[in-house]
Amino acid sequence: MSCLCMHLDSIKAQTIACGTKQSENTTKTVHLPEKARKSKVLILEGTGRVGGSTALALAKLCPDFRIVVGGRNRDKGAAMVATLGENSEFAEVNIDDMNSLETALNDVDLVVHAAGRFQQADKCTVLEASIHTKTAYVDVCDDTSYVWRAKSFMEKALAANIPAITTGGIYPGVSNVMAAELVRAARTESKVEPERLRIKLKPYSGMLNVDFGKGIRKKDVFLLNFPDVRSAHEILGVPTVSARFGTAPFFWNWGMLAMTNLLPSEFLRDRSKVQQLVQLFDPVVRAVDGIAGERVSMRVDLESSDGRTTVGIFTHKQLSISVGIATAAFALAILEGSTQPGVWFPEEPEGIAIEAREVLLERAAQGTSNFVMNKYTAML
Known part of the structure; x- marks a missing residue:
């Protein structure tokens, strides 16, 4: 615990x-505009604890999403795709290789970077690739040095007109x-x-x-x-x-x-x-x-x-379930247009618009035993 x-x-x-606020007992389907509902989402390390949980949460929250499970292990990827259903596929991705990343990001609307560890990482390769390919971005980073390095890409993200959130998990x-x-x-x-x-x-x-x-x-x-x-x-x-x-x-x-x-x-x-x-x-x-x-x-x-x-x-x-629902809530907010171009923290109004916070918290709190x-x- x-x-x-x-x-x-x-x-x-x-x-x-x-x-x-009253808690929800189950993960409920959300109603999104048609453009957002048909989004293609790449989840890096989608076979891991956080990424896999996020993939499952997104599939339940919006069954119309096209979910790409990114990773290195094809067997684990195939197992996750079988669980997610026909609207999913596996993509072999090496997050340390820019060419591999940009290939995987082709025609993707949002990338969820759940491929830690973020500690001691000296580059923000996934964020760089998302900017190059003009793909919206959210990560679940919990490392102070990494997130401020990510913030240094603000001008590039603004120039590319790309919304990005760092620390978009449960805590932070x-x-x-x-x-x-x-x-x-x-x-x-x-x-x-x-x-x-x-x-x-x-x-x-x-x-x-x-x-x-x-x-x-x-x-x-x-x-x-x-x-x-x-x-x-x-x-x-x-x-x-x-x-x-x-x-x-x-x-x-x-x-x-x-x-x-x-x-x-x-x-x-x-x-x-x-x-x-x-x-x-x-x-x-x-x-x-x-x-x-x-x-x-x-x-x-x-x-x-x-x-x-x-x-x-x-x-x-259950942390293993809650972390996915929380991350999925940030993904939904970005796809709905609640995040402005640039690299933002969740508490910044440009990251999650003030008027969108209540909805995000309600979605993230689905399944909680206590939320006040x-x-x-x-x-x-």
């Missing part, structure tokens, strides 16, 4: 009225939009801009016990340097932003703490070595998930000048 907590400490923003992603909505709602009650302050703290430190509401309750979470910490501070203008992450059972947190304190930073920056660790522990993680479950919960707090706090909570029983926005802590 994974838990994420983001704190937005706003000195001058005021609190807002609370509201509750949906968490960004939740934060943006809390801040926007607070500012409609106050015309004063909050003061700006930015802090840095050691990753996986500063333990805090946080109540994630029904189904999860109190869990220990730790500070991490997620991309949305910097982007929320700079874009939303909130003076103090922190993000915390934790896992359950508790011993996973011990393992994370041990790795950050015992392993040299050079080791953690070596993608091949980290990948070996992932492969080593993956069977254990899957086995424990089978027993303990794979619930995911996010909590976003906005603290205001009157001492009160408004909160958003998002809880789903703009509630005071006393009401949780």
